[in-house]
Amino acid sequence: MIKAYYKSPDHTFNLIHGDTFELLPQFDFKFDMIFADPPYFLSSGGISVQSGKVVCVDKGDWDKTLSREDVNAFNLKWLSLCREKLKDNGTIWISGTYHNIFSVANCLAQLGYKILNVITWAKTNPPPNISCRYFTYSTEFIIWARKLAKVPHYYNYELMKLINGGTQMTDVWRLPAIAPWEKTCTKHPTQKPLGLLSRIIMASTEPRAWILDPFAGSSTTGIAANLLGRRFLGIEQEEEFVKISKARREEIERLETFASFRRKIPDIVKAEETQTNLFECRESEPMVRLPFLEDTILP
Numbered sequence: 001m002i003k004a005y006y007k008s009p010d011h012t013f014n015l016i017h018g019d020t021f022e023l024l025p026q027f028d029f030k031f032d033m034i035f036a037d038p039p040y041f042l043s044s045g046g047i048s049v050q051s052g053k054v055v056c057v058d059k060g061d062w063d064k065t066l067s068r069e070d071v072n073a074f075n076l077k078w079l080s081l082c083r084e085k086l087k088d089n090g091t092i093w094i095s096g097t098y099h100n101i102f103s104v105a106n107c108l109a110q111l112g113y114k115i116l117n118v119i120t121w122a123k124t125n126p127p128p129n130i131s132c133r134y135f136t137y138s139t140e141f142i143i144w145a146r147k148l149a150k151v152p153h154y155y156n157y158e159l160m161k162l163i164n165g166g167t168q169m170t171d172v173w174r175l176p177a178i179a180p181w182e183k184t185c186t187k188h189p190t191q192k193p194l195g196l197l198s199r200i201i202m203a204s205t206e207p208r209a210w211i212l213d214p215f216a217g218s219s220t221t222g223i224a225a226n227l228l229g230r231r232f233l234g235i236e237q238e239e240e241f242v243k244i245s246k247a248r249r250e251e252i253e254r255l256e257t258f259a260s261f262r263r264k265i266p267d268i269v270k271a272e273e274t275q276t277n278l279f280e281c282r283e284s285e286p287m288v289r290l291p292f293l294e295d296t297i298l299p
Helices: 020-026 068-084 101-111 157-163 194-204 220-227 239-251 255-263 266-274
Strands: 013-017 031-036 047-050 053-056 086-096 114-123 139-146 172-175 210-213 231-236
Touching: 013 220, 013 239, 020 068, 020 231, 031 068, 031 194, 068 086, 068 101, 086 101, 086 194, 101 114, 101 139, 139 194, 157 194, 157 266, 172 194, 194 220, 194 266, 210 220, 220 231, 220 239, 220 255, 231 239, 255 266
Parallel strands: 013 231, 031 086, 031 210, 114 172, 210 231
Antiparallel strands: 047 053, 086 139, 114 139
């Protein structure tokens, strides 16, 4: 059995410190949804602007530029492991830029996933392009795919339509990058905004669903999942980042912080206007042991 780095008091947030390639094969459990923000392999000495200052954008050794063959092998390996951990009607979301997303799409097709959509996340507050030689980079892509071609997936169409003002939501999402209130426990270098993960989770899961993030980072996936009454397992190999994840989850143990975060996410506010039973934010049922963590209990 795998020992958890951290478990929230209500056991809805579980974090493992280690290599996802080594840990995923060690347990047999099927998740409703997976969100993955894998390395984009961008760290090659580039620069950008943050808070008005020119900074190096290297993320760490885990993001160092690889050959095309190595990138493909990496993506094929982790996507194969994740497919084994999805329920037959489960879906997976993968974020990326042009540096890695085409490799991801090819690997998904090779492994038998069915691609449902490719979301374009158009950032409303992108950093400027300081070279003035290219268009400003302002988008990322998020592939949504299901495990099996012929097994229907869950999609909360009516909720997405409601959030979009009564019309069908398109595959272009205009959302800001992370806000200052999301960085109170320090910022992860590739941290995604809670608004983005909240929309993804509301669109493709029901309350109490189990969500896996194999590259958890600072666990935005887990924080969003818990704000929405879903349950989370994250795997992260960098000790610095699991410490941030733990601090972030402890932060929302304070009920006033929990409520404040929910009020700051527009999609949640809109959803609660008409779907008051959409979220189950606290567990109350009897517990049984999880199959993949020592001394952990599961509702």
